[in-house]
Amino acid sequence: MTQKIQAIVIRSNDRKEKDKNVLLFSLENGKMWATLKGVKSPTAKMKLAQNPFCYGEFVLEDGKAGQIITGFEAIETFHEISEDVDKYFEGTAILEIINSIDFSSKEEMARVFVLTIRSLKTLCFENVLPLYVLDKFLISLFDITGTPLETKRCSCCDTTIFERMFIDYATGELTCINCMKYGSEELAKTTISALKILSSTEFDKLQTLKLAQDSELGLLRVLARNFEARFDKKLKFVGIFS
Numbered sequence: 001m002t003q004k005i006q007a008i009v010i011r012s013n014d015r016k017e018k019d020k021n022v023l024l025f026s027l028e029n030g031k032m033w034a035t036l037k038g039v040k041s042p043t044a045k046m047k048l049a050q051n052p053f054c055y056g057e058f059v060l061e062d063g064k065a066g067q068i069i070t071g072f073e074a075i076e077t078f079h080e081i082s083e084d085v086d087k088y089f090e091g092t093a094i095l096e097i098i099n100s101i102d103f104s105s106k107e108e109m110a111r112v113f114v115l116t117i118r119s120l121k122t123l124c125f126e127n128v129l130p131l132y133v134l135d136k137f138l139i140s141l142f143d144i145t146g147t148p149l150e151t152k153r154c155s156c157c158d159t160t161i162f163e164r165m166f167i168d169y170a171t172g173e174l175t176c177i178n179c180m181k182y183g184s185e186e187l188a189k190t191t192i193s194a195l196k197i198l199s200s201t202e203f204d205k206l207q208t209l210k211l212a213q214d215s216e217l218g219l220l221r222v223l224a225r226n227f228e229a230r231f232d233k234k235l236k237f238v239g240i241f242s
């Protein structure tokens, strides 16, 4: 059976002498491995399709040991992300997060796919602080996967008036000081402000933002830890800044 899918390359591994296994994330099928045959030979036609971030139309056919990529047309290579050290960390972090998620429905998967492409486009082409994009990606991901970070009211008593805010990593809920659960972490004022502003700013408006210095990094620590708790996965990139 032959099928055509729109997908982005999450990662690739060597397979045999000249082949590569490529992990694709597609709108149609979610994550799946497929083989690129002969891609390491100097004259290979589909060389681009082995690179992480490469986004395009893939033609797949059933092979003896899984799916084989028999055709590829690039939509966007996002190669600027790989070539810019400032963007590479955030881009790789987004791919690592996608790699870690087990989707609960096709609808959720499709929405995360759209979010991923939107995030990478912003990171690649717009004049935005790269960490803002990674923070916004994670905030949007929690919205899509059913555990939004609700900043307007305490998740426990519903009060909207609270100066101090706490996150309970066991549930991913934000509370006021009166409802704070044992083991919760208090969010710094700059982190709360960065979270509120980024939650209400669309991707196309990120380039006009100017948050308090380093608040995007403080927020990323909280968001990454919340991701690890929600999805029960460890993220490698967290080790770099913690």
Ligand SMILES: [Zn+2]
Pocket (backbone or CB within 6 Å): 154, 155, 156, 157, 158, 159, 175, 176, 177, 178, 179
């Ligand atoms: Zn409360």
